Amino acid sequence: xxxxxxWAERLPRxxxxxxxxxxxxxxxxxxxxxxxxxxxxxxGKRLRPAFAMAAAEAVGAPARAALPAAVGVELVHxxxxxxxxxxxxxxxxxxxxxxTVHVAFGEAVAVLAGDALQALAFQTVAAARPAESAAxxxxxxxxxxxxxxxxxxxxxxLAFDPENRDTAHIESVHARKSGAxxxxxxxxxxxxxGADDAxxxxxxAFGLDVGVAFQIQDDVLDEGEDDACSLVRAxxxxxxxxxxxxxxxxxxxxxxxxxxGAEPLRxxxxxxxxxxx
Amino acid sequence: xxxxxxWAERLPRxxxxxxxxxxxxxxxxxxxxxxxxxxxxxxGKRLRPAFAMAAAEAVGAPARAALPAAVGVELVHxxxxxxxxxxxxxxxxxxxxxxTVHVAFGEAVAVLAGDALQALAFQTVAAARPAESAAxxxxxxxxxxxxxxxxxxxxxxLAFDPENRDTAHIESVHARKSGAxxxxxxxxxxxxxGADDAxxxxxxAFGLDVGVAFQIQDDVLDEGEDDACSLVRAxxxxxxxxxxxxxxxxxxxxxxxxxxGAEPLRxxxxxxxxxxx
Numbered sequence: 415x416x417x418x419x420x421w422a423e424r425l426p427r428x429x430x431x432x433x434x435x436x437x438x439x440x441x442x443x444x445x446x447x448x449x450x451x452x453x454x455x456x457x458g459k460r461l462r463p464a465f466a467m468a469a470a471e472a473v474g475a476p477a478r479a480a481l482p483a484a485v486g487v488e489l490v491h492x493x494x495x496x497x498x499x500x501x502x503x504x505x506x507x508x509x510x511x512x513x514t515v516h517v518a519f520g521e522a523v524a525v526l527a528g529d530a531l532q533a534l535a536f537q538t539v540a541a542a543r544p545a546e547s548a549a550x551x552x553x554x555x556x557x558x559x560x561x562x563x564x565x566x567x568x569x570x571x572l573a574f575d576p577e578n579r580d581t582a583h584i585e586s587v588h589a590r591k592s593g594a595x596x597x598x599x600x601x602x603x604x605x606x607x608g609a610d611d612a613x614x615x616x617x618x619a620f621g622l623d624v625g626v627a628f629q630i631q632d633d634v635l636d637e638g639e640d641d642a643c644s645l646v647r648a649x650x651x652x653x654x655x656x657x658x659x660x661x662x663x664x665x666x667x668x669x670x671x672x673x674x675g676a677e678p679l680r681x682x683x684x685x686x687x688x689x690x691x
Numbered sequence: 692x693x694x695x696x697x698w699a700e701r702l703p704r705x706x707x708x709x710x711x712x713x714x715x716x717x718x719x720x721x722x723x724x725x726x727x728x729x730x731x732x733x734x735g736k737r738l739r740p741a742f743a744m745a746a747a748e749a750v751g752a753p754a755r756a757a758l759p760a761a762v763g764v765e766l767v768h769x770x771x772x773x774x775x776x777x778x779x780x781x782x783x784x785x786x787x788x789x790x791t792v793h794v795a796f797g798e799a800v801a802v803l804a805g806d807a808l809q810a811l812a813f814q815t816v817a818a819a820r821p822a823e824s825a826a827x828x829x830x831x832x833x834x835x836x837x838x839x840x841x842x843x844x845x846x847x848x849l850a851f852d853p854e855n856r857d858t859a860h861i862e863s864v865h866a867r868k869s870g871a872x873x874x875x876x877x878x879x880x881x882x883x884x885g886a887d888d889a890x891x892x893x894x895x896a897f898g899l900d901v902g903v904a905f906q907i908q909d910d911v912l913d914e915g916e917d918d919a920c921s922l923v924r925a926x927x928x929x930x931x932x933x934x935x936x937x938x939x940x941x942x943x944x945x946x947x948x949x950x951x952g953a954e955p956l957r958x959x960x961x962x963x964x965x966x967x968x
Contacts, residue, residue, distance in 0.1 A: 437838055443846040446838050497806060502798035521779035525802060526846055529774060529809065530838035536813045537833035540826045549822040552829050556814030561714055561723050561807035569720040569803055 417681035421464050424477050428463045431485050435538050449519040449527035450534075453492045458510060461628075462487040464682055465596055466603030469617055472669070472676035473609040480603030482542035483551055487599045489535035490559050494568070496528040503572060532559065542606055551602040554618075558594035567591030576642040579649075581657075585626055587643050592632075593625030596686075600624075600679070616668050620683070623665035627658040627687040634658065635691060662687045694958035698741050701754050705740045708762050712815050726796040726804035727811075730769045735787060738905075739764040741959055742873055743880030746894055749946070749953035750886040757880030759819035760828055764876045766812035767836050771845070773805040780849060809836065819883055828879040831895075835871035844868030853919040856926075858934075862903055864920050869909075870902030873963075877901075877956070893945050897960075900942035904935040904964040911935065912968065939964045 432454055439448040463484035467477035499506040499514040500521065507517050516524035539555055542548040558564060567590030574587065600621035601614045609617070633644040634655050641647075645654040665683055669676050709731055716725040740761035747757035776783040776791040777798065784794050793801035816832055819825040835841060844867030851864065877898035878891045886894070910921040911932050918924075922931040942960055946953050 443838075443843050443850070445850075446843060446846045450838060493806075497802055500799075500802065502802060522777075522849055523846065525774055525777065525779060526842050527838075529770075529805075529836075530842040532806065532809055533833045533837040533842070537830055537837060540830035540833060542826075545823040545826040549817045549819075549825040549829070552826070553814055553817035556810045556817060559806075560810040560814060561720075561727060561804075565803050565807040565810070566720050566723060569723045569800065572799055573720070573722075 415677050415681055417678055417685060420678045420681075424464075424467050425460060427478060427481065428460060428467070428484055428488070429457075431481050432457075432488065435485060435489075435534060445519055445523055446527060446530065449515050449523045450531055452512075452515050452518055453496050453509075453527075454489070454531075456510070457488070460488065461682070461686060462491055462595060462599040465599040465621065465624075465679070468676075468679040468682050469600040469603035469609075470607035472617070472672050472679040473604045473607050473613060474675055475607035479607040481606075482539050482548070483555075483599065483602035483606050486535040486539035486551070486555055487595055487602065489531050489538065490555065490564070491595055493528040493531035493535070494559075494564060496524055496531070498568065500524060503568075535559075539602075547605050547608075551598075551605050554598045554602055554605075558598040563590045563594035567594075571641075571643050574643040576647070578643075581645060581648055584643055584645050584648055588626045588629040588645075589622060592629040593622040596625035596628065597621030620665045620668045620679075623661045623668075624683045624686055627661035627665070630654050630658040630661070631687050631689065635689075658687050692954050692958055694955055694962060697955045697958075701741075701744050702737060704755060704758065705737060705744070705761055705765070706734075708758050709734075709765065712762060712766075712811060722796055722800055723804060723807065726792050726800045727808055729789075729792050729795055730773050730786075730804075731766070731808075733787070734765070737765065738959075738963060739768055739872060739876040742876040742898065742901075742956070745953075745956040745959050746877040746880035747884035749894070749949050749956045750881045750884050750890060751952055752884030756884040758883075759816050759825070760832075760876065760879035760883050763812040763816035763828070763832055764872055764879065766808050766815065767832065767841070768872060770805040770808035770812070771836075771841060773801055773808070775845065777801060780845075812836075816879075824882050824885075828875075828882050831875045831879055831882075835875040840867045840871035844871075848918075848920050851920040853924070855920075858922060858925055861920055861922050861925055865903045865906040865922075866899060869906040870899040873902035873905065874898030897942045897945045897956075900938045900945075901960045901963055904938035904942070907931050907935040907938070908964050908966065912966075935964050 437447045439451050441447050466480040466484035470477050470480035496515045498504050506514050539552050567587050570587050597618045601618035604617045605614050630645050633646045714724045716728050718724050743757040743761035744754035747754050773792045775781050783791050816829050844864050847864050874895045878895035881894045882891050907922050910923045
């Protein structure tokens with residue numbers, strides 16, 4: 415199947431929803447709202463929303479059922495990029511060819527824009543129906559964004575010793591910093607689409623494997639030169655690429671009993687892990 | 692009634708719950724978890740948890756019904772203090788007689804500890820039951836923490852022109868920066884205790900007035916010298932104190948039909964607005 419065409423049909427719905435939940439840049443405080451939008455539009459690959467919507471279809475619902483999860487995860491991702499770019503963290507001046515938020519709006523507004531995007535993520539998910547599913551997805555998203563996942567992974571990434579070749583620790587950083595949010599995209603999208611607990615857990619495990627493999631591929635494409643915490647640096651390019659393929663296979667095996675409705679989800683996983691840029 | 696004695700009986704439950712939801716300082720990443728705890732223990736007045744638990748009793752439920760709201764709001768409050776203290780914001784080295792989080796743990800960890808505390812707040816509230824109420828309180832807490840309330844208030848406070856004497860704008864900053872979280876303490880506590888929509892809205896309005904009056908009293912006690920955005924600076928100490936009393940009266944009038952179970956809530960409001968330190 416042509417996953418690019420599949421996504422091109424569904425992406426506009428996500429863009430409209432992101433635009434609808436974000437306050438207008440003209441609404442005061444204008445500098446804050448402009449800063450919040452600066453990182454969200456134009457977006458990157460929108461990989462997390464795509465996973466959420468593909469998961470809804472994989473469990474037999476229309477993609478739009480996953481919209482609150484798709485938008486919530488993307489907003490958490492956006493906030494984390496703003497904070498990661500800060501001078502006290504990675505100190506990046508540019509992202510996607512544009513000035514980072516702290517360069518364009520100042521450091522205080524960048525911290526606060528990230529803070530407000532995180533709150534908005536939970537507000538968006540909490541408005542989903544039924545409320546039972548909304549509360550479950552808020553809980554899962556908060557866990558994925560918290561000290562035991564996203565934030566803890568960033569702390570360990572910042573403190574990573576480049577001489578460390580402990581592949582389990584490297585994969586643990588990837589699982590927390592990248593895997594957890596992709597996992598909750600998939601399981602949260604499925605949850606809002608009505609999937610039961612067992613299926614949500616299975617899809618969560620799928621997303622976690624794909625997320626780690628995605629991050630390994632990131633390192634493979636960078637040839638591991640930029641990041642200290644990189645499987646390429648630890649075991650070489652070939653070994654890292656093989657490990658990513660292994661994780662992809664394990665992930666896909668978890669979807670074996672799902673029918674053709676899961677094909678976009680499978681194709682997205684293949685794209686995420688095998689992409690060339 | 693003796694509200695101090697009332698609170699002394701209930702406070703340990705809040706302390707235990709905060710301790711239970713926060714990862715141990717010994718859990719890796721230890722620096723992150725120690726930093727998260729640094730601001731939470733020892734706490735300040737725990738005014739927001741007290742309001743949440745008093746609201747539960749005001750609507751006829753045991754105080755413990757409000758625990759997830761009490762803890763969730765306190766964690767948002769804690770995260771906001773860590774970020775407000777950062778060098779790029781208020782640049783404070785000390786809080787409550789101890790080094791601020793960025794002084795003790797570094798700036799990156801301070802940003803991340805705040806981020807993780809915000810996520811933990813929503814995770815805690817999302818675990819409340821019934822799920823319908825949990826989702827409503829997550830939504831209200833996220834709105835109170837977002838760009839239209841807490842974060843927007845902080846942006847306007849940082850940008851406040853000390854020559855500005857616009858009392859409506861000053862009160863709008865107070866309402867967003869202080870009032871919104873106190874309002875959601877009260878309405879969220881009542882919501883988890885089973886109060887209906889109309890009563891929750893009324894209690895929210897009560898909390899908003901009390902929160903603004905609390906912040907005005909803060910300025911009165913500081914004699915308005917520290918903060919640019921201060922009603923004392925705009926209209927003088929006497930006028931500001933009178934305005935705080937006016938807001939307190941308006942707030943208390945909203946509770947007139949509630950019985951003696953609302954007495955702790957009334958007394959907390961009087962304490963918050965009339966305290967001498």
